[in-house]
Amino acid sequence: MKLLHVDASPKGGRSNSRALARYFIASLQEQGVNLEIDYLDLRQQPPAHIDRSFTIAAYTPAAERTAAMKQALEPSDALCRRVLEADAFVFAMPMHNFSYPSVFKAFIDNIVRAELTYLVDDSGHYIGQLSRQKALFITTRGTDMRAGQPLSHMDALTHSLQSAFGFVGVQAPTFVDAQPTQFAATIEREQALARARIELLAVARDWVKQLP
Template structure:
């Protein structure tokens, strides 16, 4: 299995999402899944935010692009290749202000690309090209946003990830959300991480089956 593993936490070695991603990979290996890991740390190599030249180039049909346009798009095209070439996708990130970190938004903006990760068919329908990849999103939330909790309605992260990746073809992604990891007593934080590790083992067993 070729696994694209992307971290997006700015906390480095203190990051819970990074630790949980490493735990998931260990779980896969315990299930005897042979892995080829393609690793990207978006905090160390942040994708560029979209600017005017990118917008012009990406909406110019590929056959009509100039060499300068192709150079503008080259980093985005390379990110698309990482995603398209993978068999499975592992994204780990904290929640920042109810959604994903800005660096991950830039990543999404770079990989939602016409003629690469989605195409428009003869009937005008958008067809995502990532329909064979498994996907797992590991997120950490400072407060508890599970169903029934007072702030559950503030979770803009999960629907946004479903929308963006569903558009480019990802179907039925798995979510493991560790919560609360900040604004709670130590016992609640420890319990949240323990629940997440159990859920990650279940996902690993599912992927290995």
């Protein structure tokens, strides 16, 4: 299985989302899954935010693009190849102000590409090209946004990820959310991380069952 593992936390070694992603991957490997891991650390290799030259180039037919346009799209083209070639995704990130970090938004903007990760048919329908890939989103949240909690309605992260990746074809992504993880609440944070590890182990076992 070729696994694209993307970390988006700016915290490096202090990151809970990074630690949980490592735990999940180790759980797969311990069950004998042969993984080819394509790792991308967005803290170290942040995609460029899209600008005017990118937008013009992306919406110019491929046959009409100038050399400068092709150059502007090269990093995005490379990211699109990586997602298209993967069999599964593990995306790990903290919640920043109710959504994902800006560096992950840049990642999304670079991989949602017409004629690459989605097509438009003759009737105007959008056809995502990532329908064969499994996807796991591992998120950490400072506050508790589980159903029934006072701030559950402010979780823009989950819905935005579902929309963006659903558009490019990802079907039924799995979410494991560690919450709350505030540093001031030691017991609650450790309980949240323990719950997440239990959920991740279950997801790993489920993935193993679905292997051909």
